[in-house]
Amino acid sequence: MHAEQRQHIDTVMQVASLGVDADGARRHERVIRDSWLRCVRQHRLDPTRMQEAVILPAGRLREHQDQMEAFTHIARHGLETLYQQVAGLGYVVLLTDARGVTVDFIGDLQLDASLRKAGLYLGADWSEAHAGTCGVGTAISTGEALTVHLDDHFDATHIPLTCTTSPVYDDQGRLRAVLDISALSSPRNKDSQALALQLVKLCARQIEDAAFLQRHRADWVLRLAAAPQFLDVRPQYLLALDAAGRVCGHNRAAQQAFGDAGGRLLGSGLEALFELRLDELGRFAASLPGDRRAVLRRGGKELLFLQATPPPARPAPPAPQAAALPEPLAALSAGDPALDRQLERAARLVNSPISLLVTGETGAGKEYFAKALHAASARRGRPFVAVNCAAIPEALVESELFGHVAGSFSGAAARGKKGLITEADGGTLFLDEIGDMPLALQARLLRVLSEREVLPVGATRPLPVNIRVIAATHAPLEDLVRQGRFRDDLYYRLNGAQITLPPLRERRDLGAMVERLAGGLAIAPAARAALLAHAWPGNLRELRNVLELAASLSDGRAIDVADLPPALLAPARPGPVPAAPAAAATTSPAAAAGPQAGEPGALAADDAALLAALKAAHWNVSAVARRLGLARMTIYRRMQRAGIVAPQHRD
Helix, strand or coil: HHHHHHHHHHEEEEEHHHHHCCCCCCCCCHHHHHHHHHHHCEEECCCCCCCCCCCHHHHHHHHHHHHHHHHHHHHHHHHHHHHHHHHHHHHHEEEEECCCCCEEECCHHHHHHHHHHHHCCEEEEEHHHCCCHHHHHHHHHHHEEEEEEHHCCCCCHHHHCCEEHHHHHHHHEEEEEEEEEEEECCCCCCCHHHHHHHHHHHHHHHHHHHHHHCCCCEEEEEEEEEEEEEECCCCCEHHHHHHHCEEEEEHHHHHHHHHHCCCCCCCHHHHHHHHCCCCHHHHHHHHCCHCCCCCCCCCCCCCEEEEECCCCCCCHHHHHHHHCCCHHHCCCCCHHHHHHHHHHHHHHHHCCCCCCHHHHHHHCCCCHHHHHHHHHHCCCCCCCEECCCCCCHHHHHHHHHEEECCCCCCCCCCCCCCCCHHHHHCCCEEEEEEHHHHHHHHHHHHHHHHHHEEECCCCCEEEEECCCCEEECCCCCHHHHCCCCCHHHHHHHHHHEEEEECHHHHHHCHHHHHHHHHCCCEEHHHHHHHHHHHCCCCHHHHHHHHHHHHHHHCCCCCECCCCCHHHCCCCCCCCCCCCHHHCCCCCCCCHCCCCCCCCHHHHCCCHHHHHHHHHHCCHHHHHHHHHCCHHHHHHHHHHHHCCCCCCHHCC
């Protein structure tokens, strides 16, 4: 224990025994001393016991994230914007639920181990009852924005940290979440965090207002401000009214300004708040000069400016029908529960503007999924453009993606060329194997995603584009970020929501998929047994290829064992290859050099499947590429990344 930690513990002990006015603690704000006392007397925490942050296991974290999913999607843009403003200063951005559990996180993954140890990580429990005085927990307890700086923390373990937080309230005045920016180290002076506090409060307010407007799309929405110039861009107060003119929702600022002594505002009538009748609201919905938007608060002389948005015309309610997946998504599954859960989640995001990251082994159906999501969306009448980032030669990637103007480089088309991103305008851009995109182009892609415009090679003016981006990878992007091979800001931009497709060997609907892809042909029992016993390292792509070959070789009525590829009849399917943790996603060339160290269990599941396919093909890369439906260069790149070396090339 360091001397600074011992001194801090002594100060907290003084407050525990003498109360908040203990001399040694007077330099700390009253809100901090009150929290220390609460930690000892209410939460029964021992200031002498130092403990690292509590990180929830993945299953429990998922439960918290599921309950916050709709809100997190709304808040995500605010988190990304805030991170862009503070990342260069060493901060990470956390969003917790109302219980203090971190459900979203943006930070420098190259500091992964340090951030996780400090609790600045997904799944960290920052409630006051567990962590003591801290930014998140104390904001939950007090309901106010604050900074807990260095030795303001209760637990001496956390005194290197600075944490600046703001509560986020819902439209009913309840605490919904906490927004936090924290750093592993900072200047000693607490005043250094003053700007950070204002940024967090502003971002929390923007998230509150965005959630409010989403929630009350079908109600009267009143925007009020002291100056008419800010009504359209940043109103101070938001109120939602039901059909009877009663308040059915409000933002935090409106609750504080218009609520009664107890803060209650819900249910109040419009005429009790303003010198205004419900039937007069219509005139405030039109574009009026600022001085004609003025309203007077009831019982006072305060003048505010009002803009009212009426509810949309209500269409006739549709006939009730059973909830079902959109047909293109439903066609991807034959009844596998894990896949069905992913498809149900995707269905809720089908028309969302957020980017999706689709993960899964090679051949698991990532492009089929992206096409199905596009076909189920409102963009289905516009182009679906698929780009394999691993297959385009690196020298051509830039012009292929962004296009070029005439004469912009040697060999450029005489009339210029429209890039693939522009081709996708109005539709969906699918970026397959995004982890193989060169670093130099990742910054340009980030600009496309953030600005929604593309600058062709050699052009001076960007072109606006309206695209939905779906990226896919078989590689753990988090590892690539830690290795400095993938930009963390691009990773967070792409990972608005993640869909994980299970490998075929783990799917319970393998038998049904075999029947579906057999194209109506009968399958002899022995052939069916061989198909079900195979490990399918190439997943759905391999299954389709095998069944297409078997159908071509069959008598046209049934597929028999003789119609199957010889490799499929090789002995005994091994047990399912367990997915390796992220940290073990790659291995060294030495580890893969010999049969004894190169077994699939030593690699990530998709790399292990590739190793198995190479061994089965006697290290014929061309044969493996044909079997998996990939380019040879893609196979070589994956071998290099996983450290897989063919026997004939080993020293």
